[in-house]
Amino acid sequence: MIFAPQLKIGVNLLNANLKQAWRDKTNWMTAGMFAVTALLLYSFAFNLTGGLVRNLLPGVIWTVFLFSGIFATAQSFQQDRQDGILDALKISPIHPMTIYIAKTLANILMLLLIEFVLLLAATILFSEPLFTPQLLIIVTIGTIGYTALSTLLSAINLDRNNGGLLLPVLALPLLVPLLIASVEATSASLQQETSTAPWILLLSLFTIWSAAIATLMFPLAD
């Protein structure tokens, strides 16, 4: 695989994916709506109006990210598969890794957008300072980590008969380290009592592992 031409092709495909995501907004808007709705539900369920917000908010935020993110990425290959585009790409000189990376990057960008909206909502609802640079870094690294895995898993159309629940069932147990690391890092960042460094380290470790393994495994899934 020659790197430079694939890079150019990859960028073109990324733009195409983003263009497609923008034109077919329903999938992503639904994910965004789900995220905000879930946040509201958690607010009632855990009585987040009280003083315990700081303790519970990181967990709430990350579970919402994971659920809405996984559902959104599950659909991401679906349209391509239905349109036959996936076949067209497989026939072309584009390397499978490039197909995967372009799709994953597009998903990451769209999910960061949704997460941004959610953080905005949470900031307003709970008056918590969620837009610190450190927290945004944590959110970005974590998003790359879970999107890499869930995009890989969604590449195979396993779920025709299961109503869309199979992908979360497959992906979530694998993401336990990411969830733990993200929540603890976010919590430490908000409370500013304990150091965030070890958790960011673990999170980055998992994200690198997840991205590497997903990129390597994608061509095998063909």
Added chain:
Amino acid sequence: MILKNIYGLRWKILPPAAGIAMIGMAALALVTAPTELIEGDVQRLLYVHLPSALASYFAFSVTAVCSVLFLLKRDFKWDSAAQGAALVGLIFTLLTLVTGSLWGKPIWGVYWQWDPRITTTLVLFLIFSAYLIARKSTSLDGDKLARFCSIYAIIGFLDIPLIHMSVRWWRTLHPQPIIAKFNPALPDEMLLVTLFSVLAVILVAAWFITLGIETELLSQRLLKLKAITKANISEKS
């Protein structure tokens, strides 16, 4: 190949070896091993609990290795082997969790402790349950399904150290009062019984794995024969 010859002898070696070992283990665990001072006879569950955990890791290692071999050689025998081993692994994982709970309740008053090892075992259980559920998915042809599940098994297996590490860090941050440790320092007699139990259970696990593999292979053959029969019937009509 040596491995093939050993595998060929499996029905002759494994069942009797496993059987004798289990009888020996039962005798040792129930009778010979001394009763623990603090916990009493319930502690004897250790002789099932610890070996089951090891057996499950053994079985899932087999699954991971067979998955890699399948992806390399694309021979479906390896895929069937991975599946058979996964089921056995799942059974022993469940056994580990259940014996852990049964042991925990009379001793500590709780069914569950968020100990890193047992929590990781639970996540392991979820991962390979998901693996087996995905295996039964009918929306794909066998080829792609096998490839996907092999990839999933490998990722799941490689994830275990990370899961263990993260749960352990998490627990140091949110410690629960440790009421009692699993595996306090064992006196020599208990250690010997434990080691023998490990051997016995691994033999049983190996036997079950070969049973699981054979079942999967037969199941695949049945599917093939059904497909051929169906084709022949439609040909004649």
Added chain:
Amino acid sequence: MQDLAIETNCVTRRYNGFPALNRVSIQITPGSRIALLGDNGSGKTTLLSILSTLLQSSEGSATILGYDIAKKSTALRNVIGVIRHQPMLYENFSPVEDLDLFAKIYGVSDAGEQIRRLLTSVGIWHLRNEAIGTFSRGQKQRLMIAKALLHKPKVLLLDEPEIGLDQNGLKVLDELILMREEESTPITVLAATHREERMDTWATGFVRLERGQIIETTLSENAR
């Protein structure tokens, strides 16, 4: 001896043990236009899918213009053009956007001119900025023809290319592919079709499959 355009050697493909293709061996010389015939389920699509590198054979090997299918090299990808049953188009894009992306992927020089030429030849230039999702089946099929020819492939693998095409559409298909007179390099065509009555107008030979095996062919004696 020059490279055969398409050569398969005992290609077999099994689904759950049952062979959809059974030891199919064919040799097609460059410039030939071979019709692939057979009832539904005879293995035509399977064979074309394998040759398009979308499916792996269970046994056997195949080469296109000397390139081994199994290696899936970039060189191989650049010389094949494919039309499948299902259109392979971005429903949300316009023809120009779709072809532009794939022109970049294939590294087509003077893409803009090529796209304009092809879209005009297939007769949908006036729809060039409309969303493909609004097209009729026939219009999509014409676009597929344009897309398949975009990177100037030397071997065309077509699965029932006549689907959805009206009289004019069939004319386009014939002019551009089936009955094309190529000046420089010969184009080889392997097209699965149910329209046997049209075969005499364009095909230089045929292969008939039944239940995954060749039962009749005009190819050389090497075909089995």
